[in-house]
Amino acid sequence: MDPHLLRTYVTVTRLASFSAAARELGYTQSAVSQHIAALEQDLGTPLLTRRPVAPTRAGERLLEHAAPLLLRLDAARAEVAAVAGAADGRLVLAAAPTALTPRTLGALPPSGVTLRVLPRADVPEAVATGAARLGLVDGLAAPSDPLRLTGAAPLRTRGAGEEPVHVLLPAGHPLAGRPGLRLDDLADARWLDAPGAGLPLEQLRAVHGTGAFRPSLRYEGTDVRTLTALAGAGHGLALLPASAARAPGTVAVPLTAPRVVHRTELLHTAALSGPAAAFVARLDVTRS
The missing domain is CATH 1.10.10.10 (Winged helix-like DNA-binding domain superfamily/Winged helix DNA-binding domain)
Incomplete structure (x- = not known):
């Protein structure tokens, strides 16, 4: 064929x-x-x-x-x-916005990097087609469990870090004073649907096993700061990794049940060498 x-x-x-x-x-x-x-x-x-x-x-x-x-x-x-082209000294990295955690950003080399921030679903294709040498994707998972990625079959994956998940609420929200939140508490809340900038509502529904979590506003960009500003303005709740869940006028409350984490994974095609291998080595050091 x-x-x-x-x-x-x-x-x-x-x-x-x-x-x-x-x-x-x-x-x-x-x-x-x-x-x-x-x-x-x-x-x-x-x-x-x-x-x-x-x-x-x-x-x-x-x-x-x-x-x-x-x-x-x-x-x-x-x-x-x-x-x-492994010896050309440059690294092109494609990443979902919330995969750019302090750990992954800290592992970037000081020069010779092109960073492409893409919607989460577009990162595997960028790596598979050679538009990027490495990719970073993220999502909800049980602690130490790999992500269930679609469209990444030809690629190799490895864990790049985990951190707690927080719910970002307006400061005056009735649940803002709680020490922790369960998804059951939030099924009927108004949510921001921002698949390119935050953790997608479809992942919440998959974890909860229901069709709840109705969106009140859809944001189709990839800027996490815009998403957090929308949450602070009262347009809906957002689920974010702990390191990204901050903005004026908001409160970040840990998600305590079910027990899930924000997991980041690295995607690549071949045995790593050159600047790509150096990035992974630094990333592994930050995980140890």
Whole structure:
């Protein structure tokens, strides 16, 4: 199966348009049609309906395999490029905003670093495609348990630190004076939905096992300071690692039940060398 044809197919299905896919990929619309026809001939079955453009049942099954296959190919290309360019002395690090804890920031070298702050879901792809040499992702987990990451199958992971989880409330909130909070206390509260800047509400729901935690406002940026300012202004609660849960007009209260931590993990493709290996060595020293 030709990966170029497969990439064209994934793009057409994502955009639901042959012409839009042609613009994104830099092909003519005729070339895109030829790619899809060649792939359908190779597999011996129609993969797309044309009006509207949508995957057939066989096409849906192909999509289930296509994303991890293409990501694995990208990871292989990135790994070869990383080995070839390991001596260039630069480190490109992609990180979710709340993965930039004092520990991970303290391990950065004093120079030669490009830091790319991305939405959490985009970090594995940045590493797999070679846009970044290393990645930092984070989330809720039981103490010492690894994160359950999606889209990171071709990548290698290692723990990069854990810290307590705090609920950030406005200073005048009725629960602000408590020494600790349980998720059961907060299921009906008004929450900030900020998947790019804080710990996503879907993770809270997974931990709690319910569909609670209704958002009152959605913030689609990656600036943690904006998120904490929204919490201080009374627009909703936010769940953050202890090191990030601070802002004027707010109170940070530890989450005591269930027993979960904010866990950060490092993503990479190949055996580490050069500035990437030096970063990991410093990170390991701070963990000991």
